[in-house]
Amino acid sequence: xxxxxxxxNSFGPGSHVVEIKDVKKSFYVYVDEGQTVLSExxxxxxxxxxxxxxxxxxxTLDVDHGEFVALLGPSGCGxxxxxxxxxxxxxxxxGFVTFKGNAINGPDPQRAMVFQSERAVxxxxxxxxxxxxxxxxxxxxxxxxxEAVAKTIELVxxxxxERAYPKTLSGGMLQRVAVARAIVNHPELLLMDEPFxxxxxxxRNHLQDHVVKIWQSIEQTIIFVTHDIEEAVYLAxxxxxxxxxxxxxxxxxxxxxxxxxxxxxxxxxGLRNHCTRLIRDKHPEG
Amino acid sequence: xxxxxxxxxxxxxxxxxxxxxxxxPAFAGQEAFEKxxxxxxxxxxxxxxxxxxxxxxxxxxxxxxxxxAMVLLLVASNTFAKFVPVxxxxxxxxxxxxxxxxxxxxxxxxxxxxxxxxxxxxxxKLQGHWAKGYLQIHILASLKRLFFAFFLAxxxxxxxxxxxxxxxxxxxxxxxxxxxxRVVPPPxxxxxxxxxxxxxxxxxxxxxxxxxxxxxxxNTISGIKDTQQIHIESIQTLGGSRMDVYARVMIPSxxxxxxxxxxIGFGIGWICLVTAELVAVDAxxxxxxxxxxxxxxxxxxxxxxxxxxxxxxxxxxxFRAAEKEVVKWQ
Amino acid sequence: MAALVAVMIVVTVLRASSQDLVGAKFYRVxxxxxxxxxxxxxxxxxxxxKSILLAPPxxxxxxAMFYLEKGYLQINIASTMFRFISGFFIALTLAAPLGLLFGVYDKAYEWIAPASNxxxxxxxxxxxxxxxxxxGIGEAPAVFVITVGCFFPIFLATMRGVREVETIxxxxxxxxxxxxxDVLKHVILPSALPxxxxxxxIGFGIGWLVLVASxxxAADSGxxxxxxxxxxxxxxxxxxxxxxxxxILGLTMDMFLKQLEKYVTVRxxxxxxxxxx
Numbered sequence: 095x096x097x098x099x100x101x102x103n104s105f106g107p108g109s110h111v112v113e114i115k116d117v118k119k120s121f122y123v124y125v126d127e128g129q130t131v132l133s134e135x136x137x138x139x140x141x142x143x144x145x146x147x148x149x150x151x152x153x154t155l156d157v158d159h160g161e162f163v164a165l166l167g168p169s170g171c172g173x174x175x176x177x178x179x180x181x182x183x184x185x186x187x188x189g190f191v192t193f194k195g196n197a198i199n200g201p202d203p204q205r206a207m208v209f210q211s212e213r214a215v216x217x218x219x220x221x222x223x224x225x226x227x228x229x230x231x232x233x234x235x236x237x238x239x240x241e242a243v244a245k246t247i248e249l250v251x252x253x254x255x256e257r258a259y260p261k262t263l264s265g266g267m268l269q270r271v272a273v274a275r276a277i278v279n280h281p282e283l284l285l286m287d288e289p290f291x292x293x294x295x296x297x298r299n300h301l302q303d304h305v306v307k308i309w310q311s312i313e314q315t316i317i318f319v320t321h322d323i324e325e326a327v328y329l330a331x332x333x334x335x336x337x338x339x340x341x342x343x344x345x346x347x348x349x350x351x352x353x354x355x356x357x358x359x360x361x362x363x364g365l366r367n368h369c370t371r372l373i374r375d376k377h378p379e380g
Numbered sequence: 381x382x383x384x385x386x387x388x389x390x391x392x393x394x395x396x397x398x399x400x401x402x403x404x405p406a407f408a409g410q411e412a413f414e415k416x417x418x419x420x421x422x423x424x425x426x427x428x429x430x431x432x433x434x435x436x437x438x439x440x441x442x443x444x445x446x447x448x449a450m451v452l453l454l455v456a457s458n459t460f461a462k463f464v465p466v467x468x469x470x471x472x473x474x475x476x477x478x479x480x481x482x483x484x485x486x487x488x489x490x491x492x493x494x495x496x497x498x499x500x501x502x503x504x505k506l507q508g509h510w511a512k513g514y515l516q517i518h519i520l521a522s523l524k525r526l527f528f529a530f531f532l533a534x535x536x537x538x539x540x541x542x543x544x545x546x547x548x549x550x551x552x553x554x555x556x557x558x559x560x561x562r563v564v565p566p567p568x569x570x571x572x573x574x575x576x577x578x579x580x581x582x583x584x585x586x587x588x589x590x591x592x593x594x595x596x597x598x599n600t601i602s603g604i605k606d607t608q609q610i611h612i613e614s615i616q617t618l619g620g621s622r623m624d625v626y627a628r629v630m631i632p633s634x635x636x637x638x639x640x641x642x643x644i645g646f647g648i649g650w651i652c653l654v655t656a657e658l659v660a661v662d663a664x665x666x667x668x669x670x671x672x673x674x675x676x677x678x679x680x681x682x683x684x685x686x687x688x689x690x691x692x693x694x695x696x697x698x699f700r701a702a703e704k705e706v707v708k709w710q
Numbered sequence: 711m712a713a714l715v716a717v718m719i720v721v722t723v724l725r726a727s728s729q730d731l732v733g734a735k736f737y738r739v740x741x742x743x744x745x746x747x748x749x750x751x752x753x754x755x756x757x758x759x760k761s762i763l764l765a766p767p768x769x770x771x772x773x774a775m776f777y778l779e780k781g782y783l784q785i786n787i788a789s790t791m792f793r794f795i796s797g798f799f800i801a802l803t804l805a806a807p808l809g810l811l812f813g814v815y816d817k818a819y820e821w822i823a824p825a826s827n828x829x830x831x832x833x834x835x836x837x838x839x840x841x842x843x844x845x846g847i848g849e850a851p852a853v854f855v856i857t858v859g860c861f862f863p864i865f866l867a868t869m870r871g872v873r874e875v876e877t878i879x880x881x882x883x884x885x886x887x888x889x890x891x892d893v894l895k896h897v898i899l900p901s902a903l904p905x906x907x908x909x910x911x912i913g914f915g916i917g918w919l920v921l922v923a924s925x926x927x928a929a930d931s932g933x934x935x936x937x938x939x940x941x942x943x944x945x946x947x948x949x950x951x952x953x954x955x956x957x958i959l960g961l962t963m964d965m966f967l968k969q970l971e972k973y974v975t976v977r978x979x980x981x982x983x984x985x986x987x
Binding site: 549554557565569665688 | 738739741742743746763820821822823824825827828829831832833834835836837838839840842843844916918919920921922923926927933934937938940941944946949950952953956957960961964
């Protein structure tokens with residue numbers, strides 16, 4: 095793991111970790127017996143004319159190494175879709191995305207994703223098993239694996255729960271397992287899709303501090319999707335505000351406050367209000 | 381046990397179940413038995429089926445004994461609740477009550493003894509069969525059949541279910557056939573099976589396999605289809621290949637459902653076993669019952685029923701206990 | 711006749727295509743059936759399989775038409791259905807109220823549940839010889855065994871359904887001023903109904919299986935008897951006619967049950983099941 099201070103910026107053309115250029119994503123919409131169905135492909139045998147749903151109208155962004163970027167926007171504005179494109183689960187309808195100079199070809203442990211639902215953790219494996227699965231797939235030996243897993247468990251403060259099954263853990267602990275599972279592979283890019291949305295406020299704040307701690311101790315590029323304005327302002331140093339569907343960038347807000355941030359300070363509240371106004375305002379500025 | 385170890389154990393069990401049928405005589409005197417066409421004793425002399433060994437059981441003593449046992453059990457379950465499980469005791473008490481009523485009904489000549497022999501007679505008959513080895517022969521024959529066909533059903537059902545759930549093209553071709561076959565109760569295939577295979581073991585293998593196959597297949601399909609997208613994506617984002625998705629996500633995720641299917645399949649296979657044995661074989665518990673019926677030997681009929689029921693309970697309990705262990709993560 | 715079939719196929723294809731049901735799948739299924747029929751017909755015709763073992767589809771259809779003309783098939787169908795329906799309904803009228811009773815009164819439930827979990831493991835065909843001794847060959851043993859077979863699934867499912875009724879719903883009715891009968895009518899019955907339907911469906915399946923089994927073993931009329939008779943005469947087309955009839959009957963009843971289940975329960979979005987009154 096590269097600790098803060100030892101940067102490695104030697105990727106290919108352009109020194110950005112992620113380059114997103116002019117990405118558009120749209121789906122076909124079919125109506126089957128009253129149910130609306132989204133589809134990637136046009137149906138071959140159908141006589142129905144599909145509608146079109148534009149999730150992302152046009153999106154351009156560059157992300158540098160070590161940045162903490164928050165994608166902020168109302169529900170359904172396409173931010174999750176963008177994250178999934180970055181992760182490799184979907185492909186853009188037009189435009190391109192590169193990761194370290196290369197095109198994205200499907201999911202990869204270097205672009206690890208933490209999902210919204212805490213049920214993404216595998217219920218049939220213990221905490222150890224879950225976290226150790228990634229290294230196992232990469233071919234790491236048993237001893238090295240055990241060490242890596244132990245280190246990560248300490249980082250997310252789940253010591254003592256190694257052999258517990260997810261069934262016995264709370265939502266907050268499960269999300270910590272999910273985060274640990276993602277970072278144990280030392281991914282260059284960590285993608286988080288509203289990971290704390292389903293948790294209660296206390297746990298959420300606690301985990302937000304966790305994420306910041308992790309970000310500070312390992313040099314991690316994080317892209318974090320949320321609809322919670324305060325969360326975005328609390329965590330990120332770059333907040334990308336989306337418009338409602340079809341999604342576009344309204345504004346990129348830079349936040350330079352030092353961590354740990356004070357939710358009650360004037361600057362914090364000012365920035366938060368700025369973002370709130372951006373989101374509430376229906377018409378894009380300028 | 382690690383997941384791999386469990387998978388290995390299951391494979392060994394399946395393999396054993398499939399081969400055990402071919403490993404020579406299952407009981408002493410099997411060759412003579414098959415040659416002579418009936419059960420024989422250790423000197424290869426045919427055993428008569430009608431016999432009584434030991435003294436008669438006095439009905440009055442029997443009823444009193446059962447009643448006392450029931451009371452003791454009840455008391456024990458109250459005071460030593462930890463050692464004696466209450467539901468078990470309650471079940472045994474209900475059964476005990478039925479036994480007592482049954483005995484008294486026949487004792488007081490309310491029902492014809494030929495139609496409904498009292499428990500005492502049934503017990504004596506069973507004891508006699510056991511002493512001469514007659515009962516064991518049939519139990520073994522039945523069990524061998526059942527397990528062979530059952531493991532065959534698992535070995536075919538799970539892989540096929542996996543393929544059907546995952547590969548649309550495959551399922552489109554195979555599905556219509558299975559959907560039709562599934563609705564036909566396995567006993568309906570009996571005459572067909574007898575036409576093809578003659579009387580003996582093969583038709584019963586076929587029928588039992590049919591009975592156990594479909595629940596296993598359907599549950600495997602449903603279990604694998606229910607694999608959550610989020611788990612598949614999770615392992616992909618951890619660097620998993622296609623094989624990893626199949627082996628590390630789909631199968632563990634579907635395992636509880638598959639196991640339930642296996643348990644249900646066993647139950648139906650059990651019913652099919654008995655059915656097949658009533659018609660299409662030459663040895664086994666069902667055959668024993670049917671043969672006894674033809675001789676109006678009601679005690680054996682009832683005794684056979686009781687033995688079948690007890691085996692059914694025994695296996696079901698084992699399956700449920702195993703299921704609890706397998707599903708501990710759910 | 712062929713024209714009628716052709717019209718039906720064309721109509722089905724048109725209807726299906728307007729609802730997006732016609733796709734690659736439809737053609738694959740069609741191909742699968744065509745292959746099957748050609749294979750079945752061809753192997754017999756060219757003597758690959760002995761004609762005892764397999765009957766070509768044409769022979770089966772021929773035999774079926776013959777039986778239909780003579781009324782032989784109808785009689786057997788009627789006989790089989792009569793047995794099944796009587797057995798099933800006796801089981802239903804016994805099992806549902808008893809299940810309700812034992813479900814509602816906790817004390818009774820605690821005593822009966824372990825025993826019935828034991829008794830349910832008896833395969834009904836095993837009871838058949840005993841029933842024959844008691845009742846003789848004819849309708850009675852078959853109906854008896856079917857009743858026993860259908861009884862336990864319905865009984866156990868009803869009990870479970872009643873016991874899983876949420877206490878909170880019962881309390882709501884009580885705060886509205888309802889007495890025991892009202893709780894029963896407005897809470898217990900509707901909530902337990904889906905469970906009962908599941909039990910009915912399982913009981914149906916087992917009953918059907920037991921029915922065919924008992925007919926093959928010990929009956930003097932009905933589809934199972936017809937199949938067995940065909941086998942003894944080495945008359946394979948009859949065997950297939952019987953099996954195909956059982957298959958069609960089974961499918962129809964399956965569809966009927968599914969419709970019934972849909973009519974009785976309306977699933978609300980979010981997983982709750984409510985009853986359509």
